Amino acid sequence: MTDKELEExxxxxxxxxxxxxxxxxxxxxxxxxxxxxxxxxxxxx
Numbered sequence: 001m002t003d004k005e006l007e008e009x010x011x012x013x014x015x016x017x018x019x020x021x022x023x024x025x026x027x028x029x030x031x032x033x034x035x036x037x038x039x040x041x042x043x044x045x
Contacts, residue, residue: 001009021032 017037018032021035024030024035025032
């Protein structure tokens with residue numbers, strides 16, 4: 001995979017994540033930012 005292909009893939013994944021957050025907010029309520037990925041404190045397990 002070239003650097004350009006990797007960049008295009010990352011852009012597509014970012015766009016897809018944004019679409020998913022918007023759909024979740026529409027279906028479940030709240031703001032799309034409420035559905036952003038967040039780190040979870042799990043004690044390293």
